[in-house]
Each structure stands twice: as C-alpha cells, then as structure tokens.
Amino acid sequence: MTPSCPEKFAINVKGLSKSFDGKKAVDGIELRVREGEVFGFIGPNGSGKTTTIRMLCGLLVPDAGEGTCLGYDVINESAEIRKQIGYMTQKFSLYDELTIEENLLFVGRMYQMKDLKEKVGETLAGLALTERRRQLAGTLSGGWKQRLALASCIMHEPKLLLLDEPTAGVDPKARRAFWDEIHALAANGITVLVSTHYMDEAERCHRLGYILKGKLLAHGTGADMIERSDLKTWRVTGRGLTGLAKKLTGLKGIETVAAFGARLHVSGADEPALLKSLAPFRKEKSLHFEKVAPSLEDIFIHFMSGQESAVEERAP
Amino acid sequence: MIKVPFAWMRLRGLIEKEFIQLKRDRMTFAMLIGIPFMQLMLFGYAINADPKQLPTAIVRGDDSQFVRTFLKSLENTGYFKFTVETRDYDEAAALMKSGAVQYIVTIPEDFTRLLVRGERPQILLEVDATDPIASSGAMSAALQVVNRALDHDLKGVMAANGARAPPVELVMHRKFNPENLTHYNTVPGLIGVILTMTLVMITSLSLARERERGTLENLYAMPLKPSEVMLGKIIPFVAGAAIQVTIVLAAARILFEIPMFGSFLLLSAALVLFIVVNLAIGFTFSTIATTQLQAMQMSMFFFLPSILLSGFVFPFLGMPQWAQVFGSMLPMTYFLRIIRGIMLKGAEFPEIWPHIWPLLVILAAATFVAMKRYKATLD
Numbered sequence: 001m002t003p004s005c006p007e008k009f010a011i012n013v014k015g016l017s018k019s020f021d022g023k024k025a026v027d028g029i030e031l032r033v034r035e036g037e038v039f040g041f042i043g044p045n046g047s048g049k050t051t052t053i054r055m056l057c058g059l060l061v062p063d064a065g066e067g068t069c070l071g072y073d074v075i076n077e078s079a080e081i082r083k084q085i086g087y088m089t090q091k092f093s094l095y096d097e098l099t100i101e102e103n104l105l106f107v108g109r110m111y112q113m114k115d116l117k118e119k120v121g122e123t124l125a126g127l128a129l130t131e132r133r134r135q136l137a138g139t140l141s142g143g144w145k146q147r148l149a150l151a152s153c154i155m156h157e158p159k160l161l162l163l164d165e166p167t168a169g170v171d172p173k174a175r176r177a178f179w180d181e182i183h184a185l186a187a188n189g190i191t192v193l194v195s196t197h198y199m200d201e202a203e204r205c206h207r208l209g210y211i212l213k214g215k216l217l218a219h220g221t222g223a224d225m226i227e228r229s230d231l232k233t234w235r236v237t238g239r240g241l242t243g244l245a246k247k248l249t250g251l252k253g254i255e256t257v258a259a260f261g262a263r264l265h266v267s268g269a270d271e272p273a274l275l276k277s278l279a280p281f282r283k284e285k286s287l288h289f290e291k292v293a294p295s296l297e298d299i300f301i302h303f304m305s306g307q308e309s310a311v312e313e314r315a316p
Numbered sequence: 317m318i319k320v321p322f323a324w325m326r327l328r329g330l331i332e333k334e335f336i337q338l339k340r341d342r343m344t345f346a347m348l349i350g351i352p353f354m355q356l357m358l359f360g361y362a363i364n365a366d367p368k369q370l371p372t373a374i375v376r377g378d379d380s381q382f383v384r385t386f387l388k389s390l391e392n393t394g395y396f397k398f399t400v401e402t403r404d405y406d407e408a409a410a411l412m413k414s415g416a417v418q419y420i421v422t423i424p425e426d427f428t429r430l431l432v433r434g435e436r437p438q439i440l441l442e443v444d445a446t447d448p449i450a451s452s453g454a455m456s457a458a459l460q461v462v463n464r465a466l467d468h469d470l471k472g473v474m475a476a477n478g479a480r481a482p483p484v485e486l487v488m489h490r491k492f493n494p495e496n497l498t499h500y501n502t503v504p505g506l507i508g509v510i511l512t513m514t515l516v517m518i519t520s521l522s523l524a525r526e527r528e529r530g531t532l533e534n535l536y537a538m539p540l541k542p543s544e545v546m547l548g549k550i551i552p553f554v555a556g557a558a559i560q561v562t563i564v565l566a567a568a569r570i571l572f573e574i575p576m577f578g579s580f581l582l583l584s585a586a587l588v589l590f591i592v593v594n595l596a597i598g599f600t601f602s603t604i605a606t607t608q609l610q611a612m613q614m615s616m617f618f619f620l621p622s623i624l625l626s627g628f629v630f631p632f633l634g635m636p637q638w639a640q641v642f643g644s645m646l647p648m649t650y651f652l653r654i655i656r657g658i659m660l661k662g663a664e665f666p667e668i669w670p671h672i673w674p675l676l677v678i679l680a681a682a683t684f685v686a687m688k689r690y691k692a693t694l695d
C-alpha cells in the first residue's frame with residue numbers, strides 16, 4: 001500500500017487531466033507532496049487549482065491520470081481517502097441556516113466521531129466562539145467563516161488537509177493568523193496542501209507548485225525555482241518610479257515591471273535586450289540600478305506573461 | 317447481528333440537520349402546511365366527465381328472450397361493458413368493493429315469469445358511487461332502456477295487457493355514497509394530490525438546492541453512503557407529511573363529514589407507504605436534476621399525470637387504454653383505490669393488497685434508479 005520510494009508522499013499523482021465541455025481545465029498535472037509539509041498550490045484564478053483538488057479527493061473523476069493520496073488510489077479508493085482527509089472548499093460550504101455549534105455537530109457525526117460533544121466544545125473554545133455558538137453560521141463575517149470551516153475539517157484529525165484558497169477575501173491580519181494556524185497543524189504532522197492566488201503566500205510554504213491554464217509550470221522549493229529560472233532581474237530605487245514603470249513597460253526585452261513599495265523590479269529572460277532597453281535610464285542620476293536574484297513573484301509574473309503571449313501566438 | 321446499510325450516527329446527523337433547516341426555512345414550511353388548505357378550497361368542485369364502457373357485472377338469475385333483449389339494449393347505451401357474468405351475487409359485490417367493476421346488474425330468478433304475468437319484475441342496478449360523476453349518465457340511460465327496450469318483444473305476447481307503466485321496475489342503489497356527494501370522492505383523493513405535489517417537489521429540490529448553495533461539495537467530500545443520504549432526505553419529511561395528512565383528514569371529518577368505514581390503522585400504514593414512495597421518487601429526481609429549476613420541472617411532469625390519469629379527475633376505468641397504461645405506472649392511481657376503499661367502502665387488507673404491491677414495486681424501482689444515479693461526484 002505505501003509507496004515504494006524512500007520518500008513518503010501524502011499525494012503522488014501524475015498525468016491528471018480533466019476537461020469541461022471539451023475545454024481542458026487541468027492538463028497532465030504531476031504532483032508530489034511529502035508527508036508533513038505545507039505545500040503551496042499557486043496559480044491565478046481559473047488555472048485549475050480547484051479542479052485538481054476535487055480530483056484528489058474523488059469529487060471529480062479524472063479523464064486521465066493516476067496516483068495515490070495517503071497511499072490510496074485516487075480513482076478507486078476515494079471512499080477511503082474521504083475518511084482521512086479534511087477538505088476546505090473554496091466557497092463556504094457549511095449550512096448558513098444552522099448555528100455554529102449545529103454545523104460542528106453535524107460534521108462530527110458524518111465522521112462518526114467519539115465524544116463528539118466534548119470535541120465540539122473544545123473546538124468552539126479554540127475558536128473563541130463559545131459565546132456565539134448559537135449564532136447562525138450564515139451571519140458570520142468572511143474571516144470567521146474561514147476559521148469555522150477550517151475548524152470543522154480538522155475536528156476528525158485528518159492526516160491530510162486540502163485547503164482551497166482559504167485566505168481569499170480575508171483581511172491581512174486574519175490571513176496572518178490563518179497561516180500561523182496552518183503551520184501549527186503541520187508541526188503536528190498533518191500534511192497540508194493549500195491553494196492560493198496570492199503570490200506573497202508562496203513564501204510561507206515549504207514547497208510549491210505553480211499552475212497556469214491547467215499545466216504545472218514549476219514544482220519545488222522557492223529557492224529551487226529561483227535558481228532554475230532563467231529570469232534576470234534589476235532592482236531600481238530612487239525618485240519618480242511610477243513614471244519610470246510606465247515608460248519601461250512594453251520595451252523590448254522587458255517582460256515584467258513590478259513595484260514593491262519603494263523598489264521596482266524589472267525582469268526579462270533575454271539579458272542583452274533587457275540591458276539595451278535599460279541603458280538610457282541608467283544614465284539618470286536620480287535612479288539606482290542593481291542586479292538582484294528574482295523574487296518568487298517576479299518568476300510567477302514572468303510565467304503568466306510568458307504563457308499568455310505564447311498562447312496568443314499559437315491562436316490562429 | 318443485522319447489518320444495516322448505513323451508520324446510525326451519520327443518519328441521525330443528516331436527519332437532525334434537515335429538521336433544523338426545515339424549521340428555519342419559512343417558505344418550505346409554509347408550502348408544507350399552506351398547500352393542503354389551498355387545495356381543499358380549489359377542488360371544492362370537480363371537473364365533469366361522462367365516461368362510457370365501464371366494467372359491469374351481471375348477476376343473471378334467469379335467462380330468456382326478454383332478459384337477453386334487455387341486456388343488449390343496456391349494453392347498446394354505451395355506458396356498460398359486461399365484463400363478468402355470474403350467478404353468485406357475493407362474487408359481484410366483492411368485485412365492486414375492490415374497484416374491479418363499476419356496476420352490478422341483478423336479474424331476479426323469477427324475472428320472466430313475473431314479466432309475462434304483467435307483475436312488473438324488478439331489476440337491480442347497483443352503482444359504485446364513490447365517484448358519483450362517473451355514473452350519473454349511466455343511470456339515466458338505464459332508465460330509458462327500461463322504459464322502451466321491451467316494447468317490441470312484449471307487443472306480440474301481451475298486446476292485450478295494455479299496461480301503461482313500464483313492464484319492468486328498475487331499482488337503483490348507490491353504493492358507498494348513497495347521497496351522491498362529489499366531495500366523498502374528491503376529499504380522500506385530495507390527500508393523494510397534496511402528498512404527491514408537496515413531497516415530490518420538496519425532495520426533488522433537496523440535492524439541487526445543496527448543489528446550488530455549494531454545501532453539496534462538503535457533503536460529498538465526507539464519508540457518506542448513498543443510502544444514508546437518501547434516508548436522511550426522506551425520513552424528516554415523513555414527519556412533515558404526517559402533519560399534512562392530519563390536517564386534511566380532520567377537514568374531511570369536520571368540514572366535509574366524510575365517513576370512515578375502514579380501519580384507521582390500515583389507512584395510516586397505507587399512507588406511510590404512499591408517502592415514502594413519493595419521497596423516494598422526489599429523491600430520484602434530485603439525483604437527476606442539476607438545478608432547482610430542473611427539479612421543479614420534473615416534479616411538474618410527474619404531478620400533472622398523477623392528477624389527470626390516476627382516476628382523480630377522470631374515472632380511471634373510463635379512460636382510453638393508453639391513458640390507463642400510463643396511469644398504472646403512477647403511485648397516485650393505486651393510492652386512490654386504497655384510500656377510497658378504506659374510507660368509503662370499509663375495505664380490509666386482502667381487498668387493498670392488489671393496490672399495495674404495485675406501490676412496493678414502484679418504491680423498489682425508484683430506489684434502484686436513485687442508487688444507480690447517486691455518484692457523490694460533482695461531474
């Protein structure tokens with residue numbers, strides 16, 4: 001049952017594909033998530049993250065592909081998989097018209113949990129929602145809904161958590177707290193796959209997969225990705241950066257221009273062309289240019305713009 | 317130990333959840349309670365119909381040229397179709413109780429003798445009046461026959477007799493509904509209409525609603541068995557339906573003074589079966605429909621023939637063959653016979669069994685389709 005390779009994978013799938021109405025939503029995805037790690041599944045909206053996650057827990061039947069989740073076959077043994085994972089859907093999917101406590105009791109019964117009353121009590125206390133346990137779930141704010149949803153899918157102590165954009169639409173403070181919670185869970189040995197379209201959240205994951213238009217474009221640690229990338233990045237500091245960004249965008253060799261507060265990252269894969277386009281601006285005394293390693297965000301933006309133009313070129 | 321195909325804890329969770337939702341969903345609750353009242357008002361009067369060729373049993377105590385002529389003329393009116401001929405009155409009576417014949421015509425043993433003597437023999441026409449509309453045309457036609465049919469035959473034999481009054485006396489009995497009240501027929505049937513309409517609709521919406529709200533994804537991601545989901549959607553509404561039935565039965569008693577000749581226990585058991593059949597059909601629809609609108613449309617497609625082809629609006633035996641075939645596939649058809657049988661005719665279990673087992677067959681078929689269709693995937 002357990003994979004024969006030395007490393008233990010909580011998720012090990014390859015070639016996963018799924019089309020909707022002839023349109024490929026997921027195209028030959030290969031994913032390996034190690035036991036106990038926090039794996040970030042990153043990609044813009046519509047890239048196929050949700051579809052992939054649904055295939056992992058048997059909610060969608062893949063058109064092609066194979067593999068295992070917790071050692072169980074994703075095609076034939078999804079009933080077993082469902083017992084041992086916690087899946088937090090992208091859209092809030094607890095019952096709005098049930099109270100917080102009723103929702104937790106319901107979920108607990110679905111997993112046939114022992115000592116359910118106590119467990120729900122603990123969970124409510126952990127969420128600091130004991131006082132509000134009789135409040136209807138539908139009346140909670142976005143951040144609280146996310147916390148309740150997370151709590152409801154870890155009550156039965158799953159070995160693997162699939163979190164689909166858990167921090168979408170949540171304020172930065174709550175996002176931070178959410179990520180701390182995810183790391184606390186991972187420290188207890190739970191494997192976590194978390195999808196997000198926030199690129200800055202990549203830094204909080206042990207390893208990453210970057211998905212775009214249904215294809216996995218990169219897979220590994222953040223450092224690996226930076227090392228393997230052929231992207232060249234120049235950091236610009238100084239005055240008038242907003243105006244500069246406008247002027248640089250679209251010049252030959254310049255693929256992405258990204259502002260990070262008082263810094264501008266200008267990147268491109270074709271270094272001679274990039275340097276040629278930058279040359280006139282480097283003469284200005286008010287600006288300071290320095291070659292740096294690209295950040296993960298630079299790489300992701302590069303993927304996105306590269307893929308878009310590649311697709312456009314192929315179109316008739 | 318008996319192995320049940322579901323886990324009690326999960327089933328209990330599902331049922332409780334459904335109850336809480338029902339309690340807090342005013343619209344569904346209003347539908348469950350409001351529709352019985354509305355229907356009772358709307359169906360106060362029934363649609364007219366004049367069905368022909370209804371099955372008739374002949375109890376022939378005598379045979380002669382006169383008897384044959386009389387029966388021939390009766391048949392020629394088009395209202396009667398002689399399906400059974402017997403010498404045993406009890407046999408014919410049993411057939412009427414089970415709903416197999418609409419009329420019984422009894423020719424007494426000394427009919428010809430009395431007729432020839434001019435002593436005005438009686439012919440008994442018994443009518444199953446639970447559905448009074450079905451027989452009004454037939455009864456007036458029979459009267460016409462008595463007045464004229466024997467004129468020709470009698471001319472030769474007893475021209476001298478010169479009797480003014482018709483030579484035969486027709487005695488008509490309305491069985492089971494002596495006062496010929498249409499609501500005797502309508503109100504028990506209305507219970508079937510109300511249950512069919514509300515229960516199929518509510519359950520057919522159930523999965524579609526969870527799908528549209530997004531809660532279905534969470535439900536499917538948890539380790540549930542199809543049987544648990546199905547029972548969890550059905551059982552709560554058996555309770556809801558019990559409330560409806562109580563309302564209508566109370567109204568039947570208090571407002572419309574419908575008699576109750578049969579066993580209340582038997583009626584309750586039949587009602588539970590009919591309720592479960594409708595819920596199972598609704599659930600089956602919900603495994604097929606992907607949106608609430610589709611679920612509504614499917615319910616309507618089921619509901620209309622249930623009213624029109626079951627014998628509720630038009631007498632079943634008077635419908636054309638194709639309509640009877642369709643009608644025989646609808647639970648409502650059997651339920652109408654059961655509830656009329658029990659309430660108005662005092663039918664007992666052996667008499668309603670022929671209408672119980674088709675309901676069991678329909679239930680099994682619906683469950684089979686639902687279990688086949690239910691995949692717990694979002695595809």
Ligand SMILES: Nc1ncnc2c1ncn2[C@@H]1O[C@H](COP(=O)(O)OP(=O)(O)O)[C@@H](O)[C@H]1O
Nearest residue numbers: 020021025043044045046047048049050051052
């Ligand atoms: N049930 C579905 N029917 C049709 N198209 C779908 C369905 N689910 C997803 N898609 C399409 O598949 C693509 C990937 O969607 P999704 O997996 O939801 O992306 P993500 O979660 O990364 O935003 C999108 O183009 C989306 O429109």
Ligand SMILES: [Mg+2]
Nearest residue numbers: 049050090165
């Ligand atoms: Mg998504």
